[in-house]
Amino acid sequence: MSDENPTVPLPDPRAQWALSTDAAASGTRTEKPRKRRWPWLVAVLAVVLLAVGAWFAGEYIARGIVERTIREQVTTQLALPADQPIDIDLPGQVLPQLIAGRFDQLTLSSQNVPFGQLTGDVVVHASDVPIRGDDPIGSASASVTLDQxxxxxxxxxxxxxxxxxxxxxxxxxxxxxxxxxxxxxxxxxxxxxxxxxxxxxxxxxxxxxxxxxxxxxxxxxxxxxxxxxxxxxxxxxxxxxxxxxxxxxxxxxxxxxxxxxxxxxxxxxxxxxxxxxxxxxxxx
Structure with missing residues (x-):
């Protein structure tokens, strides 16, 4: 070997072993990168919110259909004017009641309902109302109010x-x-x-x-x-x-x-x- 190109000595393997051993002896540990879990939580929360939103959207649509159907049936069955205003009170969530096939409570009310040549204000309360089949209503009552x-x-x-x-x-x-x-x-x-x-x-x-x-x-x-x-x-x-x-x-x-x-x-x-x-x- 010439002096112009001196040879670089190879690292001593024992020196590397000694360095590793010294690091271990000093108690220093190399930590693994932690996995970030919060994106999964956000994804789950988003799915839950979408499900809740879909439920309420379905509830809103179902309630509108049910109330419109009830109003049309009452108007037809009692031969009321097509524009007769009828208020419908259906407590609770509609979708579970539709699935069960019965309405727990139902209240209908209307003012100045014509009875032939007479008129009066009417309120009807019903409970356990079947949606399908030939079962009767569990119980129902009505009140008619007349002024002088x-x-x-x-x-x-x-x-x-x-x-x-x-x-x-x-x-x-x-x-x-x-x-x-x-x-x-x-x-x-x-x-x-x-x-x-x-x-x-x-x-x-x-x-x-x-x-x-x-x-x-x-x-x-x-x-x-x-x-x-x-x-x-x-x-x-x-x-x-x-x-x-x-x-x-x-x-x-x-x-x-x-x-x-x-x-x-x-x-x-x-x-x-x-x-x-x-x-x-x-x-x-």
């Missing part, structure tokens, strides 16, 4: 009833009638208590006012004889012809300036066409 003018229109259909004098004074329906005895005409005020009997509205005299003073039915009959029977009498009002046959009047009360009629609903009405048709009144 609407009640007058109803009572105007009753023969000899002084509907024009009707006034609502909780808890009674007040009317005024004239007793005619020869040339004498005596106005009598009557407070009628409403009730339900055999599916009919019954108005029963509770108070009688003569010349501004309260008088008993017996005293009125004693004073005016048989003619007083035109005042001291029950008035039966059939309303079956205005409502589906599947509804039966169960209670009537005067509340403030309205009269509220409660009805029990036959659960088979959702499938039985005969129950969906208006009822009939007994022959007089």
């Amino acid at each position: 003018s609407q009640l007058q229109a109803l009572l105007a259909t009753v023969e000899d009833f002084p509907a024009a004098t009707v006034a609502l004074a909780e808890p009674d329906v007040d009317i005024s009638m004239d007793l005619k005895l020869f040339a004498l005409t005596v106005p009598v005020g009557v407070g009628l208590t409403p009730s339900a009997s055999a599916g009919q509205l019954v108005l029963t005299p509770r108070t009688l006012m003569l010349n501004g003073a309260e008088i008993s039915a017996e005293a009125l009959v004693d004073q005016f004889g048989a003619i007083a029977r035109t005042v001291v009498r029950d008035w039966e009002v059939c309303i079956a012809q205005y409502l589906p046959a599947g509804l039966e009047l169960s209670a009537v009360t005067v509340s403030g300036d309205t009269i509220v009629a409660d009805f029990a609903i036959d659960g088979a009405i959702i499938h039985d066409e005969a129950l969906q048709q208006n009822g009939t009144c007994p022959a007089s």
